[in-house]
Amino acid sequence: MGVAIVGAAVDTAGVARRARPIVGAAVGLGAVAIGLGGLTGGAGGGRAESNRPQTTGANVLMGAHLFVQFACSACHGMQGRGGVSPYVPRLKQIGKALTVAQLTSIIKHGLGESANPKRPYMPVWGPVISTSQVADLVAYIRAGLPPVRDATPVPVPRAQGAAVAGSALYVRYGCINCHGPNALGGVPNPQSPDKTIPPLSGQDFRKQFNTDAKITEVIRSGSVIGKAPIASMPHWGGIIPRRDLKALVAYLKTLK
Ligand code: HEC
Ligand code: HEC
Secondary structure, eight states: OOOOOOSEEEOTTOOEEEOOOOTTTTTTOTTOOOOSGGGOOOTTTOOGGGGSOOOOOHHHHHHHHHHHHTTHHHHHOGGGOOOSOTTSOOOTTHHHHSOHHHHHHHHHHOBSOOSSOSSOOBOOOGGGSOHHHHHHHHHHHHTTOOOOTTOOOOOOOOSSOHHHHHHHHHHHTTHHHHHOGGGOOOOBOTTSTTSBOOOSSHHHHHHHSOSHHHHHHHHHHOBOOSSTTSOOBOOOTTTSOHHHHHHHHHHHTTOO
16 A cells, blocks of 8 residues: 655755655654655665665655645655755654644744735645645655655756746646646636636736736736735746746746
């Protein structure tokens, strides 16, 4: 039933590298036990069983995939290691410090959101994520965010033009979860004035966002349209580098 946890991880820059041993991470984590063998085995002193696949609970494995799908990793770093922005905390230790109820509440309702954000805040995910998905994310965080095979962001082709890169980045940064495939919108946001998250395509969008600068600006600044449980546009300034912003804009301009 279990799926292997692998020692190789891909960081946000897409560079494959060896995960460092997570010393002690498997100790005292309650119901979910994660073998260290699959996480170690670096130069020299790998333990005998280090190549044997380790198993863990299905909810932790799903949580690892959701952590990438919802681009938690884009802000908090792969496996919650941090290092992306000084304003986004690493999550490695948090599983021990916060209760299930606290983590659930933070993921559903966000944290630090303000009407005029100058820096990234923890988005409100409630409307776009199921109770079961939140539970899996919480299980993953409480398990110490181990690397899990294939729970890695989609690769970004960099030599095939900005729009191609942008189409991958649209998935990699999780825009697709809120704005839908092909940026068609329609994802329910029941408490918001429009009741749905807006499309990034179509005539109305093009009319209002008729320059690259306007599109770039709203991605960088975000746009808070109300308190939780309303989902707002996250602030991506300091998270998404300039060339990725350009690529996202180039991609959006190819859409209907
Ligand atoms: C746009 C960037 C961004 C994304 C995407 C994001 N976060 Fe956060 N997150 C933050 C910031 C910023 C904070 C700190 C908020 C504060 O303390 O005011 C935070 C805080 C948290 C905390 C509390 C940590 C602590 O030390 O108190 C948890 C847990 C968390 N995020 C989990 C997640 C999960 C799970 C996801 C994916 C579903 C996610 N985050 C996606 C930016 C982000
Ligand atoms: C948590 C859900 C969420 C995520 C993730 C998200 N957005 Fe948004 N976005 C929104 C909401 C809600 C609005 C509407 C804000 C408003 O009306 O002021 C919005 C607005 C926008 C707008 C302005 C369109 C308009 O009509 O207001 C652009 C452009 C945009 N988002 C691009 C992106 C891109 C690019 C990404 C990925 C990097 C992204 N968004 C990720 C929720 C999200």
